Amino acid sequence: MRGPSNRLINGLMIGLVTILAACTSAPPPFNATEVTGVSYGTELQIADTRGERRSLSDFSGKVTIVFFGFTSCPDVCPTTLMRLGQLRQKLGADGAAVQVILVTVDPERDTASRLEVYVKNFDASFVALRPAPQELESVVKAFHAIAMKVPTADGTDYTIDHSSTIYVYDRKTRMRLIAQPDMPIEQLAADIRRLLADS
Amino acid sequence: MARRRLSSLYLLVSIFFYVGLVCATPKIAIENPRVRATASGQTVSGGYMTLINDGSTADRLVSVSASWAGMIQIHQSSTDGGVMRMREMPDGVPVPARSRVELKPRGMHLMIMQLSAPLEAGRSMPLLLQFEKAGTVKASLRVEPAGAMP
Ligand SMILES: [Cu+2]
Numbered sequence: 001m002r003g004p005s006n007r008l009i010n011g012l013m014i015g016l017v018t019i020l021a022a023c024t025s026a027p028p029p030f031n032a033t034e035v036t037g038v039s040y041g042t043e044l045q046i047a048d049t050r051g052e053r054r055s056l057s058d059f060s061g062k063v064t065i066v067f068f069g070f071t072s073c074p075d076v077c078p079t080t081l082m083r084l085g086q087l088r089q090k091l092g093a094d095g096a097a098v099q100v101i102l103v104t105v106d107p108e109r110d111t112a113s114r115l116e117v118y119v120k121n122f123d124a125s126f127v128a129l130r131p132a133p134q135e136l137e138s139v140v141k142a143f144h145a146i147a148m149k150v151p152t153a154d155g156t157d158y159t160i161d162h163s164s165t166i167y168v169y170d171r172k173t174r175m176r177l178i179a180q181p182d183m184p185i186e187q188l189a190a191d192i193r194r195l196l197a198d199s
Numbered sequence: 200m201a202r203r204r205l206s207s208l209y210l211l212v213s214i215f216f217y218v219g220l221v222c223a224t225p226k227i228a229i230e231n232p233r234v235r236a237t238a239s240g241q242t243v244s245g246g247y248m249t250l251i252n253d254g255s256t257a258d259r260l261v262s263v264s265a266s267w268a269g270m271i272q273i274h275q276s277s278t279d280g281g282v283m284r285m286r287e288m289p290d291g292v293p294v295p296a297r298s299r300v301e302l303k304p305r306g307m308h309l310m311i312m313q314l315s316a317p318l319e320a321g322r323s324m325p326l327l328l329q330f331e332k333a334g335t336v337k338a339s340l341r342v343e344p345a346g347a348m349p
Pocket of ligand 1: 074274308
């Protein structure tokens, strides 16, 4: 009589452990840093290259990727844009549901037409936004980002130190992830597939 | 007799001297020189390459010039703490003896400014590299599409 009851208890224990494990196992972490619920970068209101004010809700239904840059940045910014283009290709058919947005930190030199040609050179779907020079500071602040003019050594020109962070929004335009642009494309693609699937 | 011996000794010494001079002058080779294509309106681009010093003497890339760009500087990019920075390297790029030094995206690059015309993918752009010891080295930058820069 002891045998079967022991077996029953064992069975119940195993069942209990399985249920507990199922309850506590959170989904695996994203490769990028999850920032769901943060108070920064929750909205934007910036003119596009046609002068139309765009907000995040315009891109609702897509996974939106926002980052700061400028067209006179010869190295890091174009490398990031190129990699985001490759990301869309890597995602195949899902790539159509990904919107990349470049926000210029150099509205003085980056005219609307210059920005338009620049981003389309990387991917025809990319969008560029151009805050007015007097708006730039508040836009950058709203993302807890930085953008700082630095004169070149000979003083004739300037470059801009700026945040390299990539901000990723889900289909409901909630900020979900932040990443650095050197993150392996495969890892970022895996995260974006999850965001596309869960919202 | 003694005089002839002296002159042949002189000849021998001078041959050794010149051979030594030629061998000691560092030879720098340039591998995979390339530049990113630009869109119209853009006046700045990034150039990359690998500098190869097979010699036993350290050298240094001190300046770069091209007829099609008003100014070319040597820059270093960094992205520390989530901030992208770019600074001129005023002392140029050291190329130690028997070494390969890579100028590559998000690292050291040629900051090519004041472009006289957009750089079209597929073209080749001549470039002059000035080294401290090796002197002037010619290279030809391959213009790569912005969306597929290796
Ligand atoms: Cu630079």
